Amino acid sequence: xxxxxxxxxxxxxxxxxxxxxxxTFDSSIGFFWKADHQQIYxxxxxxxxxxxxxxxxxxxxxxxxxxxxxxxxxxxxxLRHWAARPSTPAxxxxxxxxxxxxxxxxxxxxxxxxxxxxxxxxxxxHANYERILKKRFPDGTAEGRLDLGNLLLxxxxxxxxxxxxxxxxxxxxxxxxxxxxxxVVPIEDGKREKG
Amino acid sequence: xxxxxxxxxxxxxxxxxxxxxxxTFDSSIGFFWKADHQQIYxxxxxxxxxxxxxxxxxxxxxxxxxxxxxxxxxxxxxLRHWAARPSTPAxxxxxxxxxxxxxxxxxxxxxxxxxxxxxxxxxxxHANYERILKKRFPDGTAEGRLDLGNLLLxxxxxxxxxxxxxxxxxxxxxxxxxxxxxxVVPIEDGKREKG
DNA sequence: CGACTTTTTCCTGTTACGGTAAATAACGGG
DNA sequence: CCCGTTATTTACCGTAACAGGAAAAAGTCG
Numbered sequence: 300x301x302x303x304x305x306x307x308x309x310x311x312x313x314x315x316x317x318x319x320x321x322x323t324f325d326s327s328i329g330f331f332w333k334a335d336h337q338q339i340y341x342x343x344x345x346x347x348x349x350x351x352x353x354x355x356x357x358x359x360x361x362x363x364x365x366x367x368x369x370x371x372x373x374x375x376x377x378l379r380h381w382a383a384r385p386s387t388p389a390x391x392x393x394x395x396x397x398x399x400x401x402x403x404x405x406x407x408x409x410x411x412x413x414x415x416x417x418x419x420x421x422x423x424x425h426a427n428y429e430r431i432l433k434k435r436f437p438d439g440t441a442e443g444r445l446d447l448g449n450l451l452l453x454x455x456x457x458x459x460x461x462x463x464x465x466x467x468x469x470x471x472x473x474x475x476x477x478x479x480x481x482x483v484v485p486i487e488d489g490k491r492e493k494g
Numbered sequence: 495x496x497x498x499x500x501x502x503x504x505x506x507x508x509x510x511x512x513x514x515x516x517x518t519f520d521s522s523i524g525f526f527w528k529a530d531h532q533q534i535y536x537x538x539x540x541x542x543x544x545x546x547x548x549x550x551x552x553x554x555x556x557x558x559x560x561x562x563x564x565x566x567x568x569x570x571x572x573l574r575h576w577a578a579r580p581s582t583p584a585x586x587x588x589x590x591x592x593x594x595x596x597x598x599x600x601x602x603x604x605x606x607x608x609x610x611x612x613x614x615x616x617x618x619x620h621a622n623y624e625r626i627l628k629k630r631f632p633d634g635t636a637e638g639r640l641d642l643g644n645l646l647l648x649x650x651x652x653x654x655x656x657x658x659x660x661x662x663x664x665x666x667x668x669x670x671x672x673x674x675x676x677x678v679v680p681i682e683d684g685k686r687e688k689g
Numbered sequence: 690c691g692a693c694t695t696t697t698t699c700c701t702g703t704t705a706c707g708g709t710a711a712a713t714a715a716c717g718g719g
Numbered sequence: 720c721c722c723g724t725t726a727t728t729t730a731c732c733g734t735a736a737c738a739g740g741a742a743a744a745a746g747t748c749g
Contacts, residue, residue, distance in 0.1 A: 379599070394581035455657075
């Protein structure tokens with residue numbers, strides 16, 4: 300359980316519904332942890348079964364009733380236990396890197412377009428991080444512990460995106476130096492998978 | 495299928511047995527993609543079923559016979575098709591980041607030890623990358639396309655590890671500034687999970 | 690009315706991860 | 720001669736994660 304712990308971590312801030320959590324996993328914590336609403340609802344059920352969170356139904360008018368989940372003391376303890384265990388360094392698992400590993404067996408043109416898309420993507424994210432940093436931490440310091448964590452996270456995210464963007468640029472540069480060689484036969488046969 | 499493609503990518507270099515692949519996934523490609531021998535053997539069966547690779551039994555004396563897998567033309571095509579699709583940027587999913595996100599609800603001492611362990615880990619990896627870079631690319635340039643890919647990968651890896659190591663240091667610094675505050679109650683209750 | 694938002698739930702898959710273990714066959718140490 | 724190690728493959732167990740399609744229920748907005 301790691302997604303479960305990520306959810307518990309979110310709920311330390313404030314009680315939330317599955318819907319709100321799904322949105323959270325689309326922005327703040329979602330910068331480094333992706334999960335769609337399905338996964339979140341399923342995980343919420345498990346957490347509730349284990350007694351780590353408690354659902355309280357809030358009757359709404361004009362909208363469907365919602366289930367606000369709150370951390371139970373057991374949930375807090377479980378999170379602290381989990382956080383006290385050594386973390387396991389995750390491996391990157393980026394498709395793009397696998398492609399580079401087999402660079403001489405693949406077509407360069409699609410790779411180039413992919414690299415350009417990725418460059419843009421990582422630049423966007425970098426700009427986004429910087430924007431949030433300027434808004435939330437104009438003077439670059441945090442007072443509370445919670446703020447400190449998020450400041451560190453934002454800085455790491457910003458640097459990471461910057462670095463990957465630079466990498467894409469560099470790769471594009473290097474590829475254009477050898478663009479002529481080995482054009483190979485483009486994909487022409489019929490049985491392509493998934494478009 | 496992404497592990498499958500990683501395996502295909504490895505087999506473009508040379509035919510290999512599952513055992514060799516497992517070792518490869520422990521070093522070179524394993525720097526950004528982890529997989530144990532179980533996963534690899536299972537994936538090899540699937541790839542063989544799909545006709546992407548072909549196994550050739552090599553009778554050995556003194557050792558069990560081995561199955562050398564070679565890419566079939568279909569496998570090469572499949573790999574190229576896969577590589578021609580846009581890559582999906584992977585999310586980080588590092589436990590450590592989740593912990594920082596809930597920094598004010600967890601105990602700092604174990605976090606600090608964890609950060610120190612991670613600092614060492616990433617420094618080691620950085621040193622390793624640099625070592626390989628110096629050995630394989632003493633002048634910092636690549637001639638072939640395959641070499642170019644691996645040079646880029648190594649550089650990215652080195653920078654990444656450097657960056658994360660710096661991050662750990664920074665986090666440790668920031669934590670020591672607020673070490674006194676909020677020591678909270680250490681974990682004392684009986685029901686710890688996994689040690 | 691239809692489209693959209695909010696909110697939750699269920700379904701069916703595949704892919705991945707994790708551990709434990711065994712069979713086979715030689716080599717080397719004590 | 721037993722034991723451990725290396726090399727090599729395979730099996731079974733379970734859970735966690737990911738992907739995608741769908742639907743229900745209640746209201747608002749155009």
